[in-house]
Amino acid sequence: xxxxxxxxxxxxxxxxxxxxxxxxxxxxxxxxxxxxxxxxxxxxxxxxxxxxxxxxxxxxxxxxxxxxxxxxx
Amino acid sequence: xxxxxxxxxxxxxxxxxxxxxxxxxxxxxxxxxxxxxxxxxxxxxxxxxxxxxxxxxxxxxxxxxxxxxxxxxxxxxxxxxxxxxxxxxxxxxxxxxxxxxxxxxxxxxxxxxxxxxxxxxxxxxxxxxxxxxxxxxxxxxxxxxxxxxxxxxxxxxxxxxxxxxxxxxxxxxxxxxxxxxxxxxxxxxxxxxxxxxxxxxxxxxxxxxxxxxxxxxxxxxxxxxxxxxxxxxxxxxxxxxxxxxxxxxxxxxxxxxxxxxxxxxxxxxxxxxxxxxxxxxxxxxxxxxxxxxxxxxxxxxxxxxxxxxxxxxxxxxxxxxxxxxxxxxxxxxxxxxxxxxxxxxxxxxxxxxxxxxxxxxxxxxxxxxxxxxxxxxxxxxxxxxxxxxxxxxxxxxxxxxxxxxxxxxxxxxxxxxxxxxxxxxxxxxxxxxxxxxxxxxxxxxxxxxxxxxxxxxxxxxxxxxxxxxxxxxxxxxxxxxxxxxxxxxxxxxxxxxxxxxxxxxxxxxxxxxxx
Numbered sequence: 001x002x003x004x005x006x007x008x009x010x011x012x013x014x015x016x017x018x019x020x021x022x023x024x025x026x027x028x029x030x031x032x033x034x035x036x037x038x039x040x041x042x043x044x045x046x047x048x049x050x051x052x053x054x055x056x057x058x059x060x061x062x063x064x065x066x067x068x069x070x071x072x073x
Numbered sequence: 074x075x076x077x078x079x080x081x082x083x084x085x086x087x088x089x090x091x092x093x094x095x096x097x098x099x100x101x102x103x104x105x106x107x108x109x110x111x112x113x114x115x116x117x118x119x120x121x122x123x124x125x126x127x128x129x130x131x132x133x134x135x136x137x138x139x140x141x142x143x144x145x146x147x148x149x150x151x152x153x154x155x156x157x158x159x160x161x162x163x164x165x166x167x168x169x170x171x172x173x174x175x176x177x178x179x180x181x182x183x184x185x186x187x188x189x190x191x192x193x194x195x196x197x198x199x200x201x202x203x204x205x206x207x208x209x210x211x212x213x214x215x216x217x218x219x220x221x222x223x224x225x226x227x228x229x230x231x232x233x234x235x236x237x238x239x240x241x242x243x244x245x246x247x248x249x250x251x252x253x254x255x256x257x258x259x260x261x262x263x264x265x266x267x268x269x270x271x272x273x274x275x276x277x278x279x280x281x282x283x284x285x286x287x288x289x290x291x292x293x294x295x296x297x298x299x300x301x302x303x304x305x306x307x308x309x310x311x312x313x314x315x316x317x318x319x320x321x322x323x324x325x326x327x328x329x330x331x332x333x334x335x336x337x338x339x340x341x342x343x344x345x346x347x348x349x350x351x352x353x354x355x356x357x358x359x360x361x362x363x364x365x366x367x368x369x370x371x372x373x374x375x376x377x378x379x380x381x382x383x384x385x386x387x388x389x390x391x392x393x394x395x396x397x398x399x400x401x402x403x404x405x406x407x408x409x410x411x412x413x414x415x416x417x418x419x420x421x422x423x424x425x426x427x428x429x430x431x432x433x434x435x436x437x438x439x440x441x442x443x444x445x446x447x448x449x450x451x452x453x454x455x456x457x458x459x460x461x462x463x464x465x466x467x468x469x470x471x472x473x474x475x476x477x478x479x480x481x482x483x484x485x486x487x488x489x490x491x492x493x494x495x496x497x498x499x500x501x502x503x504x505x506x507x508x509x510x511x512x513x514x515x516x517x518x519x520x521x522x523x524x525x526x527x528x529x530x531x532x533x534x535x536x537x538x539x540x541x542x543x544x545x546x547x548x549x550x551x552x553x554x555x556x557x558x559x560x561x562x563x564x565x566x567x568x569x570x571x572x573x574x575x576x577x578x579x580x581x582x583x584x585x586x587x588x
Contacts, residue, residue, distance in 0.1 A: 041103045042096045044136050045088045050127030052089055059082045060182070063118050 075107045076173035080180035081118045094195045103140045106574045108223045114146040114164040144172040145230040215528050217570045232457040245453030251460050259390040261418045263425035266451030267432050270379040270401020271306040273415035277375045277397040278314035280427040289445050290315030299349040300330040301536040302557040307377050308537040312546050319549040320538045325556045328353045332362035338551040347373040352381035352391050355504035360386040360394045382408040383470045385500035392418040402459050408466050410455040472571035473503040480506050483582035489513045505566040525584040530566045
């Protein structure tokens with residue numbers, strides 16, 4: 001069966017059936033809209049950072065500098 | 074299916090937007106079925122930059138580790154790493170090499186020593202045929218246990234190391250936990266861990282002899298009916314329990330024992346004490362019929378569930394329907410350990426108690442025993458590993474079913490083979506996806522598929538009634554067993570690894586279709 005449904009911010013699907021009014025439980029089959037995380041893997045991860053390095057950085061040097069500061073003052 | 078380790082510099086270049094090639098490479102890699110890794114020694118570095126650039130670490134963990142696996146770095150590798158100029162990099166490649174054997178490290182650092190591993194820059198990796206060509210020279214295995222280990226590598230490494238450290242090697246808490254979890258999962262009162270699926274069968278039969286006959290073994294006059302189209306352990310267990318195996322034919326639709334043939338034999342032979350149906354390839358035997366026959370004739374039923382963990386008949390989990398159920402945790406099984414292991418399931422308190430004695434030399438007190446017992450306990454280490462894999466068994470069984478569906482759909486037009494079926498009351502877990510050839514030379518077909526890089530196997534080439542061990546030890550047969558003999562000559566099992574993606578299955582379908 002096909003029904004109209006609304007997706008909320010929390011990813012819940014609310015069936016748009018007027019007569020339903022939460023009075024009965026119905027079983028519906030919803031074809032999952034596959035979120036293609038793989039397609040946007042780097043974009044998804046990049047979006048998790050709040051700031052980005054400016055200019056060119058040597059990650060290894062930066063890491064070693066951090067270790068030196070942390071353990072040798 | 075390559076094993077690839079991504080160095081931190083490549084990951085950071087990609088995620089912090091500094092290098093288009095690194096970004097492109099990772100976006101392409103995550104779409105492949107290659108196993109992608111970092112090592113635990115790299116976590117600190119990654120974490121430093123996540124903090125420095127204000128990343129949401131929880132979300133990062135969810136997304137990144139949905140595709141990347143972490144290889145444990147051991148103390149031994151720490152010691153070895155000191156022998157190298159760059160200890161940090163040595164830790165990475167030593168643990169990667171130990172975990173995967175042959176693999177590729179992708180790094181921006183061209184000075185990376187790799188001790189025989191392949192080193193590629195992101196640019197080189199993007200054009201590497203080893204990574205992005207569909208034409209793999211490797212033979213596609215029936216099952217990829219390394220891939221399955223890598224899928225759960227963090228949990229498994231953890232439970233193994235923890236278990237070793239706890240030193241409760243014999244009947245430790247994990248054995249009890251596994252027994253309780255599986256009893257609940259199957260829906261029975263008792264589960265008893267033991268050393269193998271074969272021992273589970275022997276224990277069940279010995280416990281039944283002790284309970285029903287008040288003697289250690291069955292008499293040779295006691296007959297137990299089973300199928301000849303099974304692994305030798307089923308018939309062997311009957312011999313080891315002292316009884317006589319009676320082989321009756323199978324139904325060619327499911328390759329399981331034919332209840333009508335059991336009825337036929339019983340109508341003329343009153344000495345039968347029990348039946349062992351084998352849920353072969355993961356498809357249930359007809360348990361309605363078999364239980365009805367057993368009730369009518371006062372017989373016990375020992376279910377051989379070695380190949381069918383999670384399978385159901387009429388909604389009931391196999392192993393909960395008969396008098397006992399016998400499971401195997403052999404590595405290649407749907408729920409497999411890292412060695413031998415097994416389990417007996419039952420609702421019968423007395424059989425459970427006797428089985429518990431038999432696995433421990435035959436007594437509640439091993440220094441003062443009651444029965445001729447065995448040293449047949451399930452190792453704590455195996456139980457811990459099986460527990461870790463137990464959490465994903467339903468998902469893996471579903472994956473097997475999905476693969477089976479792809480095969481059945483893809484092979485339906487081929488006239489010279491018959492695809493497996495699933496009876497209406499059955500939930501098949503496809504331990505094997507086995508086709509039946511019609512007027513086709515199986516050896517030639519196997520060789521042809523091998524040339525195309527596809528492994529196949531025959532389970533089983535010899536029915537039990539053709540084996541010396543049964544011929545020389547007083548077996549009985551009912552009828553000509555022609556279905557079993559036909560199946561033994563014409564079945565062929567195709568690769569069915571829960572972690573294979575659709576492309577792999579299409580390769581097999583194409584291999585068969587092109588013939």
